[in-house]
Amino acid sequence: MRDQHQLRARLRGIGDGVATVLAVLSTVLVILPLVAIFAYLLIKGAASINLDFFIRIPKPVGEEGGGMANAIVGSATLLAIASVLGVPVGIGGGVYLAEYGRGTKLANAIRFTADVLNGVPSIVMGIAAYALIVMPQGHFSALAGGVALGIMMIPTICRTTEEMLLMVPHAVREAALGLGVPNWRSVISITVRTASPGIITGCMLAFARVAGETAPLLFTALGNQFWSTSLNEPIAALPLQIYVYAISPYDDWHRLAWAGALVLIVLIVLAVSLVRFVTSRGVLKGAS
Amino acid sequence: MPDIRIAQTQSQTPPPPQVQAKVSPEHSAVRRFLLARGNSALSDGTFHALMVLCALSIFGIVALIAIELLRGSRLVWNSFGLQFFWRGFIDPATGLPSYWDPVNGHFSALPFVYGTLVSSFLALLLAVPLAIGVAIFLTEMCPGLLRGPLAFLTELLAAIPSIIYGLWAVFILVPLLRVHVNPLLISAFGWTGLFTNENPTGLGFVSAGVILAIMILPIISSLTREVMTAVPHSQREAVLALGATRWEMIRMGVLRNARIGIVGAIILGLGRALGETMAVTMVIGNSPEIHKSLLSNGSSMAAVIANEFAEATSDLHRSALVEIGLALFIVTILVNAAARLLVWAVTRGAPAHAR
Numbered sequence: 013m014r015d016q017h018q019l020r021a022r023l024r025g026i027g028d029g030v031a032t033v034l035a036v037l038s039t040v041l042v043i044l045p046l047v048a049i050f051a052y053l054l055i056k057g058a059a060s061i062n063l064d065f066f067i068r069i070p071k072p073v074g075e076e077g078g079g080m081a082n083a084i085v086g087s088a089t090l091l092a093i094a095s096v097l098g099v100p101v102g103i104g105g106g107v108y109l110a111e112y113g114r115g116t117k118l119a120n121a122i123r124f125t126a127d128v129l130n131g132v133p134s135i136v137m138g139i140a141a142y143a144l145i146v147m148p149q150g151h152f153s154a155l156a157g158g159v160a161l162g163i164m165m166i167p168t169i170c171r172t173t174e175e176m177l178l179m180v181p182h183a184v185r186e187a188a189l190g191l192g193v194p195n196w197r198s199v200i201s202i203t204v205r206t207a208s209p210g211i212i213t214g215c216m217l218a219f220a221r222v223a224g225e226t227a228p229l230l231f232t233a234l235g236n237q238f239w240s241t242s243l244n245e246p247i248a249a250l251p252l253q254i255y256v257y258a259i260s261p262y263d264d265w266h267r268l269a270w271a272g273a274l275v276l277i278v279l280i281v282l283a284v285s286l287v288r289f290v291t292s293r294g295v296l297k298g299a300s
Numbered sequence: 301m302p303d304i305r306i307a308q309t310q311s312q313t314p315p316p317p318q319v320q321a322k323v324s325p326e327h328s329a330v331r332r333f334l335l336a337r338g339n340s341a342l343s344d345g346t347f348h349a350l351m352v353l354c355a356l357s358i359f360g361i362v363a364l365i366a367i368e369l370l371r372g373s374r375l376v377w378n379s380f381g382l383q384f385f386w387r388g389f390i391d392p393a394t395g396l397p398s399y400w401d402p403v404n405g406h407f408s409a410l411p412f413v414y415g416t417l418v419s420s421f422l423a424l425l426l427a428v429p430l431a432i433g434v435a436i437f438l439t440e441m442c443p444g445l446l447r448g449p450l451a452f453l454t455e456l457l458a459a460i461p462s463i464i465y466g467l468w469a470v471f472i473l474v475p476l477l478r479v480h481v482n483p484l485l486i487s488a489f490g491w492t493g494l495f496t497n498e499n500p501t502g503l504g505f506v507s508a509g510v511i512l513a514i515m516i517l518p519i520i521s522s523l524t525r526e527v528m529t530a531v532p533h534s535q536r537e538a539v540l541a542l543g544a545t546r547w548e549m550i551r552m553g554v555l556r557n558a559r560i561g562i563v564g565a566i567i568l569g570l571g572r573a574l575g576e577t578m579a580v581t582m583v584i585g586n587s588p589e590i591h592k593s594l595l596s597n598g599s600s601m602a603a604v605i606a607n608e609f610a611e612a613t614s615d616l617h618r619s620a621l622v623e624i625g626l627a628l629f630i631v632t633i634l635v636n637a638a639a640r641l642l643v644w645a646v647t648r649g650a651p652a653h654a655r
Binding site: 024025027028030031032034035036037038039041042043045046048049052053056100101102103104105107108109111112113118119121122124125126127128129130131132133134135136137138139140142143144152163166167170182186190194195196199220221223224225226227230231234251254255258259266269270273276277280281284288 | 330365430433438467546548574582602628632
C-alpha cells in the first residue's frame with residue numbers, strides 16, 4: 013500500500029519533470045528559427061549591402077552591382093497611397109467604435125467583421141484591387157497596388173485606434189463637454205489627441221505589416237526594373253524585387269535579395285520595438 | 301460539467317472597478333446631459349455620420365471583395381459549376397489524368413485544394429504542440445525576468461513578412477531538409493508510401509509545411525497565452541491546494557478551462573496557413589499534380605494565383621484563378637469567424653488581456 017503510494021508520487025513527479033522539459037524544449041525550438049532567420053539576414057545581408065544599394069537602380073543580368081533605389085522609392089510611394097486611404101478611414105472607424113457605438117450591436121458587428129477581414133489572405137485583396145482598378149484602366153499601376161495595401165490597413169488601424177481611445181478616461185471627455193465644447197471638437201482635440209501616441213504607433217504597426225506584403229502587389233503594382241514615380245504605371249516595390257531576385261538563378265541577384273530583406277526587416281523591427289516601447293510605458297500616463 | 305465551471309469562474313471574478321468604468325456601455329448622467337443640450341447639433345451630426353461611414357466602410361470592403369470575386373468567376377462557374385473543385389480531365393495527348401491545362405482550356409482546382417489542405421495540416425501537426433508548449437512555458441513556468449523578452453521575440457516572429465520567410469526557406473531551410481532530414485524520413489517511413497525518393501530538389505509539401513508551421517506558431521501561441529491568462533488564479537490555487545504537481549495543475553486547472561479558446565487559436569492558425577501565399581509559393585514546387593508522397597512537388601490555391609494571375613492566357617484561365625480566390629475568401633472568412641467566436645467565448649468578461 014505504502015509502496016504503491018510512493019510509486020505514484022514518484023511517477024507524478026516524473027510526469028511533472030517531463031512536462032517542464034517539453035515546455036522548455038518547445039520554447040527553444042520556437043526561438044531557434046527566429047535566431048536563424050535573423051542571423052542569416054545579418055550575415056548575408058550585411059555582406060552585400062553598400063551605398064550602391066540605396067542609390068542605384070537594378071543592372072541587367074550579367075553586370076555586377078546595381079541597387080534597389082527604385083524599389084525603395086516605389087515602396088514609399090505605395091505606402092503613401094495606402095496611408096492616404098487607410099489611415100483616415102481606419103481612425104474614423106476606430107473613433108466610431110470607441111466614442112459613438114460603444115456597446116451597440118452595430119459596433120460589435122463591425123468589430124467582428126474587422127477581425128475577420130484581418131484574416132482574409134492578402135492575395136484575395138490583390139484580386140479585388142485588380143478587378144476594381146487594373147481591369148477598368150487596362151494596365152497595371154502604382155495606384156492599384158496602393159489601394160490594395162490601403163484596404164488591408166483599415167481593419168488593423170480601426171481596431172488599435174479603438175483600443176487606444178478606450179483607455180482615455182471619461183473625466184477628460186466630460187471636462188471638455190462641461191466647458192461647452194461641442195462633442196465633435198472634444199473628440200478631435202481632446203480624446204483623439206490624448207490617445208494620439210497610441211494611435212500613431214497603431215498606424216506604424218499597420219504600416220510595418222503592409223510594407224512587407226508581396227502577394228497583393230504581384231498583379232497590381234507588378235514591379236518595374238526602372239525608375240518610375242508615375243501613379244499610372246507599374247512601379248517597383250522592395251518585397252516584389254526581393255521575390256523576383258530570390259527565385260532568379262543568378263548569385264548576384266540573390267545577394268541583392270538578401271540585402272533588400274535586411275533593409276525591410278530593420279524597418280519592421282524598428283516599428284515593432286517602438287510600438288512595444290510606447291504601449292509598455294503606458295500611453296496615457298501624462299494625460300490622466 | 302466544464303461549461304458550468306467556466307460560467308462559475310467568470311462570475312467569481314468581476315473585473316476590477318476601474319476596468320469596468322472604462323468599458324461601460326452607457327454614458328454617465330453628466331455626459332448625457334451635456335450631450336443633450338444640442339447647441340451644435342448640425343456639426344455634431346455631420347461628424348457622427350462621417351465616423352459611422354468610416355466604420356461601415358469595413359462592411360463595404362467585404363461586400364466589394366465578394367462582389368468582384370463573384371463577378372470575375374462567373375465564366376468558370378457557368379462552364380464547370382461545382383465540378384471545378386473535384387473533377388479531373390484526361391489529357392488527349394498522353395492519356396494521363398490532368399487537372400490544370402490552360403493551353404487546352406481544362407481547369408480543375410483539385411490539385412490546389414489538395415496542396416493547400418496537405419500543407420496546412422502538416423503545418424498544424426508541427427505547430428500546435430510547440431505553440432501550446434511555448435504558451436505553457438510563458439504563462440506558468442517562465443521566470444518573470446524572461447517573460448517579457450520571450451513574448452516580444454514570439455511577437456517579432458509574427459511581424460516578419462512572408463517574403464522573408466520565403467527567402468530564408470529557399471536558401472537555408474530547403475537545402476537543410478534536402479540533405480539532412482529527407483533521407484531520414486525516407487529510410488524511416490518510406491514503407492508508408494508517404495515519403496518517396498523521387499524529387500531531388502527538396503521542394504514540396506514537407507518544406508511548405510515546415511515553413512508554414514514556423515509562420516503560424518506565433519499567432520497560435522499568443523492567442524493560447526491570452527486564453528490561459530484569462531483562467532482565474534483561484535482555479536490554479538484550488539488544484540495546487542489539493543496537492544497537485546505543477547503539471548497536474550496546468551492540465552486540470554488551466555488547459556481544461558481554456559480548451560475552447562485553444563481550439564479557437566488553432567483554427568485561427570489554420571486560417572493563416574490556408575491563405576499564406578509567398579513563402580509557400582517559393583518552396584512548394586508549383587506543379588499542378590496530386591501525389592501521395594509528401595516529398596513531391598505540389599501547388600496550393602494561393603500559390604497558383606500568385607504564379608499565374610498576372611500572365612493568365614485567356615479569360616477562362618483568369619476566371620478560374622478568381623474562382624480559386626473566391627473559394628479561399630469564403631473558407632478563410634468561415635474559419636476566422638469560427639475561431640474568433642471560440643476565443644471570445646473564453647476571454648469575454650475576463651479581466652486579463654495579454655496581447
